[in-house]
Amino acid sequence: MxxxxxQRATPGWIGLWPALMLVVFFLVPFGIMxxxxxxxxxxxxxxxxxxxxxHYARFLTAFFAKVMxxxxxxxxxxxxxxxxxxxxxxxxxxxxxxxxxxxxxxxxLSVLSLSEVIVGFSLSTLLSKTAGISNLFYWLGLxxxxxxxxxxxxxxxxxxxxxGFPFAVLVLYPPVxxxxxxxxxxxxxxxxxxxxAFFGVVVPNLRSAIxxxxxxxxxxxxxxxxxxxxxxxxxxxTLSVHxxxxxxxxxxxxxxxxxxxxxxxxxxxxVGLASLAGRQRGAA
Amino acid sequence: xxxxxxxxxxxxxxxLLLAPLLVVTGVSINGPQTMRFPPVEPSLRWYGALxxxxxxxxxxxxxxLIAACASALSVAIALPLALFAWERNGIAARLLTGVGLAPxxxxxxxxxxxxxxxxxxxGGYGQxxxxxxxxxxxxxxxxxxxxxxxxxxxxxxxxxxxxxxxxxxxxVMxxxxxxxxxxxxxxxxxxxxxxxxxxxxxxxxxAGFTVETIPIKIFNALRYGYTPILGVVSVLFVALAALVFGxxxxxxxxxxxxxxERSRRE
Numbered sequence: 001m002x003x004x005x006x007q008r009a010t011p012g013w014i015g016l017w018p019a020l021m022l023v024v025f026f027l028v029p030f031g032i033m034x035x036x037x038x039x040x041x042x043x044x045x046x047x048x049x050x051x052x053x054x055h056y057a058r059f060l061t062a063f064f065a066k067v068m069x070x071x072x073x074x075x076x077x078x079x080x081x082x083x084x085x086x087x088x089x090x091x092x093x094x095x096x097x098x099x100x101x102x103x104x105x106x107x108x109l110s111v112l113s114l115s116e117v118i119v120g121f122s123l124s125t126l127l128s129k130t131a132g133i134s135n136l137f138y139w140l141g142l143x144x145x146x147x148x149x150x151x152x153x154x155x156x157x158x159x160x161x162x163x164g165f166p167f168a169v170l171v172l173y174p175p176v177x178x179x180x181x182x183x184x185x186x187x188x189x190x191x192x193x194x195x196x197a198f199f200g201v202v203v204p205n206l207r208s209a210i211x212x213x214x215x216x217x218x219x220x221x222x223x224x225x226x227x228x229x230x231x232x233x234x235x236x237x238t239l240s241v242h243x244x245x246x247x248x249x250x251x252x253x254x255x256x257x258x259x260x261x262x263x264x265x266x267x268x269x270x271v272g273l274a275s276l277a278g279r280q281r282g283a284a
Numbered sequence: 285x286x287x288x289x290x291x292x293x294x295x296x297x298x299x300l301l302l303a304p305l306l307v308v309t310g311v312s313i314n315g316p317q318t319m320r321f322p323p324v325e326p327s328l329r330w331y332g333a334l335x336x337x338x339x340x341x342x343x344x345x346x347x348x349l350i351a352a353c354a355s356a357l358s359v360a361i362a363l364p365l366a367l368f369a370w371e372r373n374g375i376a377a378r379l380l381t382g383v384g385l386a387p388x389x390x391x392x393x394x395x396x397x398x399x400x401x402x403x404x405x406x407g408g409y410g411q412x413x414x415x416x417x418x419x420x421x422x423x424x425x426x427x428x429x430x431x432x433x434x435x436x437x438x439x440x441x442x443x444x445x446x447x448x449x450x451x452x453x454x455x456v457m458x459x460x461x462x463x464x465x466x467x468x469x470x471x472x473x474x475x476x477x478x479x480x481x482x483x484x485x486x487x488x489x490x491a492g493f494t495v496e497t498i499p500i501k502i503f504n505a506l507r508y509g510y511t512p513i514l515g516v517v518s519v520l521f522v523a524l525a526a527l528v529f530g531x532x533x534x535x536x537x538x539x540x541x542x543x544x545e546r547s548r549r550e
Contacts, residue, residue: 008371009443009456015368015380018361018424022383025421029398036401046404089297092290094544102533104298105542110525111301113475115482115499118518121506122304125515131311131321165301174543194286223391225485226503240393244489247397260397267390 037257047253055258064259071222071238074153078160079168079218085161086168087176087210091202093169094177108166116163120230123159124150127231156232160221168217175209208277215274219267239263305522312515319510330512334520340513343501346412347481350497354419355427355476359469361420362427367461370435381428388425392485395422400489410494418490419480426479427472430541434468435461467536474528482521 037055040048058064093104111119125131127149134146149155183205187197203210225240237245239259247256307321315325334340365384369377387395399418400409408414438461446456484499492500498521502514532538 009453009461010364010367010371011453012368012372014364015372015376018365018368018384019376019380021361021421022365022380022424025402025417026383026387026395026398029395029402032401032405033398085297089294092294096291096294098539101544102538104294105538106526106529106533107298107301109529110522111305113478113482113525113529114522115484115502117484117499117503117506118482118521119304121502121514121518122308125311125319125321126304126307128319131307131319135321162301162304165297170542174545177539177544219389219391223393225393230506240391243393243397244485247400247489253401256397257401260394263391264394267394271389 033257033260036254037261039254041252041254043251055255058255058258059262067237067239067242070236071240074157074160074228074236074238075218075221077157078164078221079214081157081161082164082168082217082221083172083210083214086165086172086213087203087206088198090169090172090176091198094173094179095181108169112163112166112170116224116226117230119163120159120227123155123162124230127155127158150231151233151236153232153236156228156236159227159231160224163224163227164217164221167220168213171213171216172206172209175206179205212274212277215270215277219270219274222263222267305518308515308518308522312512312519314512314515317511319512330516334513334516337513340498340501340517343496343498346495347497347499350412350416350419350487350495351477351480353416354423354480355473357416357420358423358476359427359431359473361424362431362472363469365424366428366431366435369432381432384428385425387422392422392483396485396489399486403490410491412491412495415487415491415495415497418486419483422483422486423476423479426475427469430468430472430475431465433541434465438464468541471532471536471541474532478525478528481524 035049036047038051038053040050040052041055042048093101096104126133129146129148132146132149134143134149137143138146179202183201184197187201188194192200222238223240224238225244228236228238228241240263243256243259243263246252246259310321310323311319312330313326313328314320314323315327315329318324362384365380369381395418399414399422403409403411403414403418442460442464443456446460451459482499483497484503487495487497488500488503496504498517502517505511505514529538532541
């Protein structure tokens with residue numbers, strides 16, 4: 001044993017167990033999914049091993065184009081709204097006291113960890129006719145009678161923003177809190193107004209962090225599976241919903257696997273892009 | 285912008301996030317079986333009804349069992365992984381960390397379908413232990429992140445001192461690293477526990493038809509119409525999450541755990 005290995009607190013074999021677990025239960029499932037995506041459909045529920053690319057060919061159909069359009073559209077809208085709201089929120093929050101930051105983080109983490117089914121149920125209650133916000137508008141005299149705002153595209157995007165917002169704040173929180181407060185101080189001393197310092201100094205300094213957060217929130221909302229079913233109409237179903245629908249209700253596991261592989265490649269490419277954007281910050 | 289305007293903005297957003305939860309709390313205390321807000325004839329009778337209804341108690345038991353076991357297994361994978369990667373910079377350490385971070389970064393439906401075809405192939409589809417193992421692997425990212433953060437904060441001088449005093453590897457681990465790391469292990473476990481409780485898609489695709497968990501039960505119940513028990517369960521889950529994160533915030537340093545470097549306790 002060399003002196004070098006002696007210096008380490010842990011022996012090398014300690015990595016074998018996690019490696020085994022992750023390979024068997026994470027990489028192998030992906031391998032199987034890849035194999036399923038080129039196998040033959042078995043209407044009885046499973047799949048027949050084989051090699052065909054018919055399931056990937058279905059990406060060229062109008063059905064798939066429409067699903068992709070909806071998925072990308074709603075996620076882009078939600079990610080944009082989340083980042084626009086979350087960025088000033090995070091900047092303001094990170095200058096507040098430790099106590100307030102902790103309190104806000106407890107709220108954000110609690111909302112973020114909530115099951116989508118609970119979020120969907122809560123929001124559909126809030127937007128419903130009998131218990132919802134329209135009763136407040138009615139009471140204020142803004143509308144003639146209480147109405148239901150769900151299911152609709154508006155309700156779906158509201159839901160995605162609800163789950164995306166805490167995520168956006170938590171992604172922005174580390175880079176924002178690392179920003180040196182002295183550069184804002186410097187801008188103020190030089191005579192910049194509050195908003196001027198914000199848009200002229202804070203935003204440009206964190207531009208790549210904002211881009212990174214936008215992409216990560218986009219991928220996060222792309223994964224939403226229950227909200228499109230609980231808050232949207234069936235034409236608002238996203239790729240995530242269709243993957244499950246094909247796998248379980250349409251008994252087309254190979255097509256579901258092919259769509260899943262596609263979604264994974266899109267997500268990986270985007271996450272890679274986001275980490276590149278994050279790294280640029282150090283160089284800038 | 286002036287201080288109070290900033291505070292008003294932060295407060296307004298937090299209130300917006302809490303609004304749907306307040307309405308759900310309101311509807312959960314309706315006396316009759318209706319969804320009204322403000323509540324009619326407020327009573328806590330649906331809270332009692334939950335604990336007498338086996339249709340809800342069985343999924344609750346499943347959820348708690350899965351969450352407790354899955355997060356323990358998750359920590360058992362993440363701890364050696366974090367320790368391994370801590371002092372090593374080679375390709376193996378980086379690859380392992382990357383794979384450990386992946387499940388949580390990808391849209392969950394991908395992992396869910398992967399687990400589903402995996403358990404269908406090797407057997408175990410529809411079994412509760414398959415859900416436990418799947419959750420453990422899916423959630424491994426959380427304890428991995430918290431434990432790695434804890435390791436980053438350990439002063440090497442302590443280890444050096446212990447070694448100079450003649451402590452062996454095991455003694456250093458038990459008396460120095462272990463105690464310093466414990467809060468991070470506990471928070472990692474707590475994060476994984478809360479997320480496992482609330483996880484829907486993996487539990488559904490691995491064993492949804494045989495092992496009902498609370499999120500699956502809520503979704504199924506929603507199709508058959510409204511009952512205030514839905515509100516009751518939601519309130520309890522929100523309260524549980526708030527309690528867990530509140531405790532971490534009370535006894536730990538939540539801003540630092542979330543990646544803030546400058547925020548200090550005053």
